[in-house]
Amino acid sequence: MFKSLRTLFRPELVLTRSSSSYVTRMRHLMKLKEDDGACLEALRSGHLLLYHWLAPLLQKAPATASTPGLFQLPAINTSDFEGVLDKLGKSRALVNEAVLIACTEQHEAQFSLDVGVLDKSEVERLCGGAFIDLRKAFFLLRGPEAPLVARGQALLRWHQTHGFCSASGHPTFRNQSGSQRVCHSSGQTYYPKMAPVVITLISDGTQCLLGRQATFPRGMYSALAGFCDMGETIEETLRREVAEEVGLELDSWRVSGTQHWPFPQSSFMVACHATVTPGNTQVSLNHEELEDARWFSLQEIEEALRLKKPPRNPEGETPTLWVPPSYAIAHQLVQEWVQQQRSAAR
Numbered sequence: 422m423f424k425s426l427r428t429l430f431r432p433e434l435v436l437t438r439s440s441s442s443y444v445t446r447m448r449h450l451m452k453l454k455e456d457d458g459a460c461l462e463a464l465r466s467g468h469l470l471l472y473h474w475l476a477p478l479l480q481k482a483p484a485t486a487s488t489p490g491l492f493q494l495p496a497i498n499t500s501d502f503e504g505v506l507d508k509l510g511k512s513r514a515l516v517n518e519a520v521l522i523a524c525t526e527q528h529e530a531q532f533s534l535d536v537g538v539l540d541k542s543e544v545e546r547l548c549g550g551a552f553i554d555l556r557k558a559f560f561l562l563r564g565p566e567a568p569l570v571a572r573g574q575a576l577l578r579w580h581q582t583h584g585f586c587s588a589s590g591h592p593t594f595r596n597q598s599g600s601q602r603v604c605h606s607s608g609q610t611y612y613p614k615m616a617p618v619v620i621t622l623i624s625d626g627t628q629c630l631l632g633r634q635a636t637f638p639r640g641m642y643s644a645l646a647g648f649c650d651m652g653e654t655i656e657e658t659l660r661r662e663v664a665e666e667v668g669l670e671l672d673s674w675r676v677s678g679t680q681h682w683p684f685p686q687s688s689f690m691v692a693c694h695a696t697v698t699p700g701n702t703q704v705s706l707n708h709e710e711l712e713d714a715r716w717f718s719l720q721e722i723e724e725a726l727r728l729k730k731p732p733r734n735p736e737g738e739t740p741t742l743w744v745p746p747s748y749a750i751a752h753q754l755v756q757e758w759v760q761q762q763r764s765a766a767r
């Protein structure tokens with residue numbers, strides 16, 4: 422069993438430490454991104470996050486009274502994993518396919534590696550843990566591990582889907598860190614991309630509007646989201662998406678935060694709170710985009726937030742409302758709205 426990454430990587434501490442330690446760490450990371458030799462050397466003494474066809478390896482965290490049933494990311498030293506490869510009779514060269522995702526405060530580099538070519542259960546047995554679908558993993562991890570595992574998966578996915586140049590059709594080649602791919606025929610350099618998405622929680626002052634797509638799990642509702650069209654500003658996307666999906670004209674809006682989201686192919690989420698006037702709440706649903714959109718009371722939202730994991734919601738029974746996991750920025754918007762409602766009521 423390997424020790425938890427949580428003991429090695431605690432970015433929240435960065436905020437309380439001197440900025441110089443942050444600057445040194447970022448400069449170190451920058452060098453590893455750009456210098457193949459330095460990156461390869463860092464890989465030898467670094468840690469690996471393992472994925473099997475993009476599902477991350479998780480292990481059970483020691484249970485505490487307040488956090489039963491949580492999982493953590495095992496921190497696997499490169500050399501230990503080479504030992505695992507030896508036991509499986511596989512080439513150690515697989516380790517060189519790891520991509521750089523972060524480094525600890527002790528400047529130990531962290532990489533993600535997809536071991537889909539290996540037998541899943543054998544790796545689970547030898548490394549201690551289970552490969553779990555990323556959407557499920559978001560309900561099981563807490564703190565900085567969720568964004569780290571998302572970043573690792575997103576970068577692996579980008580490499581898996583950008584093996585060829587869209588100009589020449591020839592293969593592209595990655596640098597050691599995985600921060601870019603180059604086509605030697607066209608000379609084109611490709612960098613990992615995120616698609617900008619605006620997500621918004623609309624309030625009429627006492628209720629908030631949530632919607633669901635037909636593909637969502639039963640009972641799950643989320644804030645309204647939409648991809649930016651080419652050339653649009655955040656405000657233009659926000660107004661257009663709300664008009665398209667639920668036929669409402671917004672009264673006001675403000676940006677609340679941002680987040681990288683690894684689905685469907687890496688989105689850059691810009692989260693907003695928006696309002697409509699109380700007389701302008703009649704939803705006109707675009708059924709091509711959403712299966713349902715409804716106004717929810719504070720009490721309904723508070724009950725949904727109390728659920729720590731998705732309810733069972735069997736077919737044929739009225740589903741219980743639940744919202745995306747705490748890491749999702751939709752969840753944060755909903756929580757902020759509840760806080761606003763509570764402080765407005767005081």
Ligand SMILES: NC(=O)c1ccc[n+]([C@@H]2O[C@H](COP(=O)([O-])OP(=O)(O)OC[C@H]3O[C@@H](n4cnc5c(N)ncnc54)[C@H](O)[C@@H]3O)[C@@H](O)[C@H]2O)c1
Nearest residue numbers: 616618643646647648682684685688690745749750751752
């Ligand atoms: N992190 C969160 O809290 C959270 C919550 C809700 C949605 N999301 C994400 O927001 C994303 C966008 O929401 P949506 O599905 O309602 O968007 P949307 O309303 O723009 O509709 C999706 C459709 O837009 C089109 N589209 C345009 N540009 C696209 C692009 N770059 N990539 C993929 N499709 C594109 C496709 O036809 C797609 O079917 C979703 O993929 C979802 O993963 C995140």
Ligand SMILES: [Mg+2]
Nearest residue numbers: 645646647710
């Ligand atoms: Mg949408």
